[in-house]
Amino acid sequence: MDKPLKIAIAGLGTVGAGVIKVLNDNKDLMSARCGRSVEVTAVSARDRNRDRGVSLDSFTWYDNPVDMASDDNVDVVVELIGGSDGIAKALCEKAIENGKHVVTANKALIAHHGTALAKAAEAKGVNVMYEAAVAGGIPIIKALREGLAGNGFSRVYGILNGTCNYMLTNMRETGRDFDVILSEAQDLGYAEADPTFDVDGIDAAHKLAILTSVAFGCEVDFDGVQTEGIRHVSPIDIEFAEELGYRIKLLGITSRQNGTVEQRVHPCMVSKETPISQVEDVFNAVVCEGNFVDKVVLQGRGAGEGPTASAVVGDLVDIARSLSVPTFSVAADKLEKLSSASLARHKGSYYVRLMVVDKPGVFADIAGVLKEHNVSMETIVQRNRAPGETVPLVLTLHETSEDSMLKALDGIGALDSVVETPRMIRIEDF
Structure with a gap:
């Protein structure tokens, strides 16, 4: 069996503690699937004394998580701190610089800096893995x-x-x-x-x-x-x-x-x-x-703890397998x-809800605005009549451009009979 894959975890909240639990509970399964053991060697978090339901006694503790990126007894840094910048970004950059793989659940970091991190990692021959950043336990x-x-x-x-x-x-x-x-x-x-x-x-x-x-x-x-x-x-x-x-x-x-x-x-x-x-x-x-x-x-x-930790560990397995x-x-x-x-150039169908004063001529005024902007009605729903009172009026519109739809809504919203801002929801045809 190859030498163990050594892990440092920064951030011991719900997910961080969950990762340790998965690695402990499925230790033998991980070894069998990876051909080597996957071991946590170092951790870092804000509060050293908090009870997380897992023992931290055998791990090296770092008050400053960035220092873990220079630990020779670490192959992979798992970043679970969060945030698009600050300490999370600094940790990942330092880990890559030192030739260590990075696994993260931090969607904000990847969304804002993913391209730069990918270029740096691939130049160093290491991986940036982020399965847990999108859709939790769904791979x-x-x-x-x-x-x-x-x-x-x-x-x-x-x-x-x-x-x-x-x-x-x-x-x-x-x-x-x-x-x-x-x-x-x-x-x-x-x-x-x-x-x-x-x-x-x-x-x-x-x-x-x-x-x-x-x-x-x-x-x-x-x-x-x-x-x-x-x-x-x-x-x-x-x-x-x-x-x-x-x-x-x-x-x-x-x-x-x-x-x-x-x-x-x-x-x-x-x-x-x-x-x-x-x-x-x-x-x-x-x-x-x-x-x-x-x-x-x-x-x-x-x-949640289980699904997100599962995704993090899935990335660790790939690294342990040298994928x-x-x-x-x-x-x-x-x-x-x-x-x-x-x-503005998007084309689709739309749902629009209006709150209107129930009086003669309302439909004609609305239809006139829609016609002006080349927007065609598909259905109209009005549940109850209440002459002189405010009632909901719902329209569904045939496919049109977003730009035309928004201009039509501006015109409809300006009508005296429309008493609230029109509400629009896009209809998607899947």
């Missing part, structure tokens, strides 16, 4: 980069944030408002005290930027992800979606089009007949569309720099 990076490597991809999309999926599921099932469900998600530990990264789509955008690079062999471009969260989705929209045969999901969608790449994160209405509409609660799912494999759907838990693959599917110096497709 989507390995699937795109290896299992489906014989395919050219046209589109990859999915539910990439379990917090938002939990919230949308429970809003639909209970009819309760966004704020109530958010508070519940925070109490359950699904959402942070500051939920911005989750509910505003930033977490999903980090993951989508990574998937885009792996799928299309291009530089990671987080700034090119057009991002919208779920704060404006209300129970009434969810009810209307059900009535119209749809479910509302926060999706990340990336596609390659004529030398550009379109990356977008936003709430979508998807048919209840599609597999992704059935993915509920905290689960994630990713759909890959390849030119030979057609559609592949991967589903599983997107976060070396390009960080983003193709050699880092061959990554394309693709321009971002403008969402």
